[in-house]
Amino acid sequence: MNTKTHSIESPDSMREAYGEQVQQLFEVNIPAEMVEHLWEIYSGFQSFDQETGFNPRKLNIFYTFRDLLLFCQRIESMKAA
Numbered sequence: 001m002n003t004k005t006h007s008i009e010s011p012d013s014m015r016e017a018y019g020e021q022v023q024q025l026f027e028v029n030i031p032a033e034m035v036e037h038l039w040e041i042y043s044g045f046q047s048f049d050q051e052t053g054f055n056p057r058k059l060n061i062f063y064t065f066r067d068l069l070l071f072c073q074r075i076e077s078m079k080a081a
Helices: 011-028 031-052 058-080
Strands: none
């Protein structure tokens, strides 16, 4: 992925930099595909986690998964509008 460095001059320039990164991400996969991939990744994690036992970070990992999933769904709904 091509990354650019941006000087942080204002909140607007930071939002623009984030927007460019999001655009690059969703040029590779559409949001619905990303949601499917996230479910596959999380399902694999769940299977592995059951085999290995206690994971103190399990709840944090779930919240990260949930946040990424919701983010992709919001992007998908923005594209549909």
